[in-house]
Amino acid sequence: MAEIRVMREDLRPPASPPKRHFISIKDVTRDDVERLLATARTLERSMEREVKKLPTLKGRLVINVFYESSTRTSSSFELAAKRLSADTMSIKSSGSSVDKGESLKDTAITLGAYDPDVIVIRHPQIGAPNLVARVTEAHVVNAGDGKHQHPTQALLDLYTMREELGRLEGLHVAIVGDVLHSRVARSLIQALLLMGAHVTLVGPPALLPRGVEAMGCEASTEISVIAGADVVYVLRMQRERMQEGANYVPSLREYAARWGVTPERLRPGQKVMHPGPMNRGVEIDARVADHADALIETQVRAGLVTRMAVLYDLLTSGPIEVKTESVLEVA
Amino acid sequence: MLVAKDNPRENTVVRGARVVDPVADVDAVLDVRVDDGVIGALGQNLDTNSHRVIDAEGLLLAPAFVDPHVHLRTPGREDEETIASGTAAAAAGGYCAILAMPNTDPVVDSAATLGSLIEAARAEAEIPVGFLAAITKGQSGAELTEMGELAAAGAVGFSDDGVPVAAPGLMRRALQYGAVTGRRLALHCEERTLSRDGQMHEGEVSAELGFTGYPSVAESLMVERDLALAAYERQPLHLLHLSAWESVQALRRARADGVQATAEVTPHHLCLTDEAIRSLDPNLKMNPPLRSVSDRTALIEALEDGTITAIATDHAPHARHEKEVPFEAAPFGVTGLETAFAALYTHLVEPGLVPLKIVLERMSAGPARAYGLDEPRIAVGSAANLVLLDLNASYRITEETFRSRSVNSWLLGDTVKGKVRATIAAGRLAYGS
Numbered sequence: 001m002a003e004i005r006v007m008r009e010d011l012r013p014p015a016s017p018p019k020r021h022f023i024s025i026k027d028v029t030r031d032d033v034e035r036l037l038a039t040a041r042t043l044e045r046s047m048e049r050e051v052k053k054l055p056t057l058k059g060r061l062v063i064n065v066f067y068e069s070s071t072r073t074s075s076s077f078e079l080a081a082k083r084l085s086a087d088t089m090s091i092k093s094s095g096s097s098v099d100k101g102e103s104l105k106d107t108a109i110t111l112g113a114y115d116p117d118v119i120v121i122r123h124p125q126i127g128a129p130n131l132v133a134r135v136t137e138a139h140v141v142n143a144g145d146g147k148h149q150h151p152t153q154a155l156l157d158l159y160t161m162r163e164e165l166g167r168l169e170g171l172h173v174a175i176v177g178d179v180l181h182s183r184v185a186r187s188l189i190q191a192l193l194l195m196g197a198h199v200t201l202v203g204p205p206a207l208l209p210r211g212v213e214a215m216g217c218e219a220s221t222e223i224s225v226i227a228g229a230d231v232v233y234v235l236r237m238q239r240e241r242m243q244e245g246a247n248y249v250p251s252l253r254e255y256a257a258r259w260g261v262t263p264e265r266l267r268p269g270q271k272v273m274h275p276g277p278m279n280r281g282v283e284i285d286a287r288v289a290d291h292a293d294a295l296i297e298t299q300v301r302a303g304l305v306t307r308m309a310v311l312y313d314l315l316t317s318g319p320i321e322v323k324t325e326s327v328l329e330v331a
Numbered sequence: 332m333l334v335a336k337d338n339p340r341e342n343t344v345v346r347g348a349r350v351v352d353p354v355a356d357v358d359a360v361l362d363v364r365v366d367d368g369v370i371g372a373l374g375q376n377l378d379t380n381s382h383r384v385i386d387a388e389g390l391l392l393a394p395a396f397v398d399p400h401v402h403l404r405t406p407g408r409e410d411e412e413t414i415a416s417g418t419a420a421a422a423a424g425g426y427c428a429i430l431a432m433p434n435t436d437p438v439v440d441s442a443a444t445l446g447s448l449i450e451a452a453r454a455e456a457e458i459p460v461g462f463l464a465a466i467t468k469g470q471s472g473a474e475l476t477e478m479g480e481l482a483a484a485g486a487v488g489f490s491d492d493g494v495p496v497a498a499p500g501l502m503r504r505a506l507q508y509g510a511v512t513g514r515r516l517a518l519h520c521e522e523r524t525l526s527r528d529g530q531m532h533e534g535e536v537s538a539e540l541g542f543t544g545y546p547s548v549a550e551s552l553m554v555e556r557d558l559a560l561a562a563y564e565r566q567p568l569h570l571l572h573l574s575a576w577e578s579v580q581a582l583r584r585a586r587a588d589g590v591q592a593t594a595e596v597t598p599h600h601l602c603l604t605d606e607a608i609r610s611l612d613p614n615l616k617m618n619p620p621l622r623s624v625s626d627r628t629a630l631i632e633a634l635e636d637g638t639i640t641a642i643a644t645d646h647a648p649h650a651r652h653e654k655e656v657p658f659e660a661a662p663f664g665v666t667g668l669e670t671a672f673a674a675l676y677t678h679l680v681e682p683g684l685v686p687l688k689i690v691l692e693r694m695s696a697g698p699a700r701a702y703g704l705d706e707p708r709i710a711v712g713s714a715a716n717l718v719l720l721d722l723n724a725s726y727r728i729t730e731e732t733f734r735s736r737s738v739n740s741w742l743l744g745d746t747v748k749g750k751v752r753a754t755i756a757a758g759r760l761a762y763g764s
Contacts, residue, residue, distance in 0.1 A: 103652065103655070103656065104656060104657065105655050105656070123657070125656075125657035125658070125659040125660055126530075126540065126541055126542060126611065126657060126658055126659055127611035127657040127658045127659070128657045130611055130657075131655075131656070131657055145657075146541060146657075146659060147541030147542070147543075148540055148541040148542075149541075183541060186539065186540075186541055209537070209538035209544070210533055210534065210538060210544065210546075211533070211534045211535035211536075211537070211538040212535075212538040212539075214535035214538065214539070215535075215538065215539055
């Protein structure tokens, strides 16, 4: 008969280290960002070759779960995974089927049963990626959670600015528009400040969150202050914010007249960025969008290589230190 | 009218505890003898009269607690709490009486519903429980309930807790008519056009996290309105779960002007600020929300100076699956009956923010006074309402420790100090052995 032995504490296998995730810019250090940007640049060079596929993540599984509509984020994550030779699976779910059917927790557990290496998730509610990280073993990448964070967007924007202007330290960026409802703005503010840039928010009073200056930026309702910036980052003015009873601004027409980014409000040589999709004639004048100083298409290209860099960084055991505290706290 | 099941009355001697009754100004090591549920003697080396003896050396004996704000979820959500489980949780928390809010399904807005609850409580309540009835039918804010009949049927007060009485005209009528019932109106102060979709306190943390803000002024504006109506009608009122500095200021002014207003504050608003929401833990989501450091400081000051006279848990049980969702999808509310004293002792008394005697008074006599209930008292001839506390016990809050049917506690996983060892409620041993 086999002898039953209690394994001694010191003979047990070491606990596996906590999984690293990319959920919030708050999870990363300046060194992490530098490393990710450098990796993205290396990957961009590799994309100049005729055969663009790299074998790096062969045999790995990346699941994209999108609870919100998305063109550029979902396509670039999918392509990023494919370019690195990972297997990919994309799951889309409309908001209503979520409310009626399976809970996010159960969906995450179901997907986790396939042992994915990475789950990329976009969800309309803040904290959804943290919940997925709690109930699965996968590395979780936040592709946008409600109004909270969109960290890979911030990373691709940093990459675009650094490539175009040669620096981030000391750069002055004006972020214009609906900051209140913008996860893009929140993660970009944190990312820019992390890298030593200077940030000014510009928009209608009701769309600048009360207390936002505590993040370390300035806020103004006066559009003329964008003239002082190196980069004017234009946020999408979401039409759903104009619903009856919301009254953030009286009308899109009035918004465009007061805060629309037009050639007259820009200095020559100022760079203009927009996360897309654009509302031409509302937050951005068509002449600005199509001008050579607009980096909007560059941003899309940067999205591919920075998302490749994020997947690569999470799945290879380089000198990578992405802090996971915020996730562990809620676990 | 408070009711409980008819457990046998205690014949007990609690020996050697430090006996503290802040109202009677008692603080001494004494024996306390309970004869047939009534305090029969206080003194040194009391005759045990062959009573049960509880050796309480090193422990603290205080008047048991009164919770003026509990959600028992019955009728309608018995999966979350029942009268039996909620009162058992209360007993474990050191309470000798609790008041249940009427925002159930159906709402307690008729004598029939109220009567069935009182009947159920007689059969299953571990400690005395009182029921509030709604101010408006279905809590819809349109039409007054039959407050006279409800008071006669045993309602201890009236509240539309969970929702405000939105229309000032109706609120005025409620104050006028409420006066003839002799029962207190307890008001949930929230201007919903300001708090709409709000998930947490509007401020620096919400700006950073992206949650829709629920500004302080959404509460204080309604507090000011209700105090103005109370002043005009010269009627008393009770303000539920205050959270904001501005509300405290308004209350302090009104009381100085002679308005008969009482107010309560929860342990979580006294112990935490909106900074805690950074963890995105749905067990930190409640209405009103956790507010800023200056709000918390104002609440602590108001508790000490007597502007706020009652601590209320706003014990709000929720099913596990309803809280295991992203923060924004989770319902408002946290449990508190079993952790209130430990939370306050750990976060307020130990760090020296509030004296122990203030906490004991605001958890016991203060809330009883607000509703005109008998104040628990450690005095010969008083009914035995006693809590035995171990101030040195340090322990971890886990799901297993809860008697409540729900585990949505903001203290889950925390190590706290201060443990309830036994509770005697209305002369009966309700918790401990």
